[in-house]
Amino acid sequence: MPITDILEKNCRLYGDDVALIEINPEMPETKRTTWKEFDLIEPSRAAYYRREITWNVFNEKANRFANLLIERGIKKGEKVGILLMNCLEWLPIYFGILKTGALAVPLNFRYSADEIKYCVELAEIDILVFGPEFIGRVEEIADEISKGRLLYFVGDGCPGFAEDYNAHTANCSSQSPKIDVNDDDEAAIYFSSGTTGFPKAILHNHESLMHAAKAEQNHHGQTKDDVFLCIPPLYHTGAKMHWFGSLLTGGKAVLLKGTSPKTILQAVSEEHCTIVWLLVPWAQDLLLALDNKELDIADYDLDQWRLMHIGAQPVPPSLIKHWKEYFPHHQYDTNYGLSESIGPGCVHLGVDNIDKVGAIGKAGYGWEAKIIDEQGETVKQGETGELAVKGPGVMTCYYRDPKATAEVLHDGWLYTGDMAMEDEDGFIFLVDRKKDVIISGGENIYPVQIEDFLRTNEAILDVAVIGLADHRLGEISAAIIELKPGVECTEEDIQEFCKKLPRYKRPRKIIFADVPRNPTGKIEKPKLREKYGATHLVAAQNQG
Template sequence: MYLTRALHRSLQQQPDEIVTIFRGRRRSYREFCARVARLAGALQALGMRPNDRVGILAQNSDRYLEFAMAAWWGGGVLNPVNVRWSVPEVVYSLDDCDTGILVVDDQFLPMADGIRATARREPVLIHAGDGDAPAGMLSYERLIDDAAPVPDAERGGDDLAIVMYTGGTTGFPKGVMQTHSSLWCGTLQRMADTPPLKGGRVLHTNPFFHIAAIARVLMQFIAGETHVILPSFEAREVLETIERERITELGMVPTTIQMLIHHPDFPSRDLGSVQRLGYGASPISAAVLEQAMEKLPGVEFAHSYGMTESMIVTTNPPGNHGSTARAQGLHLSAGCAGIGIEVKIADAEGNEVPRGTVGEILVRSGGVTPGYWNRPEDTARALRDGWLHTGDGAYMNEQGYIFIVDRIKDMIVSGGENVYSAEVENVIGRHPAVAMSAVIGVPHEKWGEAVHAVVVLKAGAQATEEEIREHCRAHIAGYKCPKSIEFRQALPLSGAGKILKRDLRAPHWEGKARAVN
């Protein structure tokens, strides 16, 4: 299976149907596929060979989807760069997987010079905007206009399709590899549990560099549906777009659901076209879910749990959001293993634990990553005896429903974004006044969890909270920087000298049923 196969089907069966809508710009499948074939030819002319990595640093747009498909059509591998990263983080990902071509939109033009100056291999920069390309950059539209279309390379199966960077427990992002086959498998598994709506119009607001957004994109391409795209989430524009474009399905994270239903314009907008709301990326609180279901009567709610390493692990379908299922608490579970997916709750040795006992979620399926780019040791730790060790702590009830209660891996989820403590600690540790630090997640009403740092200063040294934050902002993305900082004389240590983060977290999570939010 190759990812562009979905385009060939739609081109054959519905060439004049609209595939993308972005800020009033509408393209049919006929137009979209013609542009993809020419852009693939332009990328090949710029030096892209089979399995070469090409990147994009841009907000959501129709061009983003064209570029992704053109990369695969031309035989390349997509590197969707995290738009919240700083220049050093972006350059790290480009260098790590040797990305030779980078598309940049208007929003991120100020980063172009820094990327060009510091990348180990200066990438060919393509400007994806409506105006003239800046000096030293190629025009996205001109490349398409001037290129001849090329045949689909039809790379598929175990050929690499994408490298997606996620935080690392060692403090450096890891490139999660997914093949054409694994992405196809994960997408079909999601579609089997929650079939697409016939003639659906799906609104994309989750950033396309996320696996959840990529999964949603692939589902709509396979189903031959219409993608309605916004650059990012802004509640008023989302409400206006739902009403104007008659959106049938939304994909959101708990924080954006909360912002949407509490927006002042919410009651006055006609949202009657919406049939389904899919949510995920982080646990949702009972209060937010109940409010959303009350304010969107007649809308199906569906939840899925997955990660970059495995697009889909469990699904919680609309049936589990009805009154009977809610009375059993099933709406707050992560659901059951998806179709064709094996899940077990295991101890540290990988042995399955009794039902109701907390252990680590392990998953095995065709949609699991083959590993991390150039990181054999990390791959060996994550993939053991054929099972992906997720690092999430949970228990399974007698009916097979999974309830996530903790994180075994040292990760914080803030507003749907993964933050690995080690990465933040490494940056804090570079501050000349810091002796040691520990970064934990604490409950936050809006973002679910917030990054909290506990810092020990060197003897005689001084530093303020703002100085530590400013230091962090210079090296890592804003969402990774500590929202709160406390200074201590010492950190709690185990007999082996390991920082006892559970002791640091305990006061913040006291009285809560689970240690994730």
């Protein structure tokens, strides 16, 4: 059964119930109003603090966009890109694409213009839907990517190089296009990247999406009465696949713009949220605000909040111990996954296993997991090897990259590149990563991209970017920079130079030192991590 059938079911059973709520707490108090969407043509979003749509409206908007795509010649198997911040339009657009039999291709909102262009071309996107935050970046590449492609703008003040999404969908039929879609049909392309530079395109079919919904509901026991608070970006498999559990049961979800502790507690309180997925930094910030008496949980209605779960990075056991001091009744879970395994859930801790915090858990619902050596043989319990997973959510392939596909897919098993070990109770613990990807606050940072950028600085002879442990973010990026002989350059000079990078890619720590390379010319990053990791940890502890 394709995931679009679940939306149709919810429309039939719960049509007048609220499906999605969007909250923008950054709206100035003096300009805040609320809006309940009944009109088919959406008014300006600028003045609205809170918006909501029912399952009926959700489905109607998905149908209208699907019919617009069909009118514009989109056929089964073609691709439509989504470049939007979290908003009430995001999921209806996603489902509208799926209803045509086309593939939805979400794009990271942090991508530069060059990265957007690369992904559009790699995934062979036929139509790109984008929002107001991306006008400048899309305009930079519009002449190049609009050749043979359509650009649709979602919002007010449509730029001249794009077409108006609202105006065009308003005149389309709200009835389902009735395109035959099967589990084996291709459904979506998500982007991920290793240490080799630009992202890989990860192809999933409809079975993958449906299994993600089943696994999430099985793991966290969502019912129609649960309210899911969604904070992370919807372009990422994590946020969307967790929401799929709510979709499966017809439950309500809240899309929250903003991650401050006060914002999160207000949303949980005002919208009566029962399930919240957090990243480690957000949980730490919330605890710090409570410790410092900046917030008082007595000021909020939180009794209905039953589950807090975390994913995207290792979770310090001390964090959960601290969390339980404030929220002793909360269930807790952690989820492990990759975009190649349709996001979180191929391994998960389980709400009954809080005594095993620190582990990522066991194979999730419908999944298998094993730890293997270099020959692909299962290692003995307690030994370290590479984690491999198998299940209905494994990707079909890396799109247009058979070589990379062959490196990670073996007889249905996905080799994750993560090193792990299994304890005597069968719980899996991550040990290290084969790849050099840095995970900072739940976001992947790819060292090669930063290294290539820094090498354009005429003062730099060589550079290596590594991850260093950080209490709040999990890891931070550090640049070890070897200057050209006789050249003077300061940390401030490097930081100024790096302002050309997106903020999340800028190195948090600059170290001027030699960059060691082995006889084959490869940077010896394990030596660098060993040398600077301990120094950084001691310095951080002294500061604490």
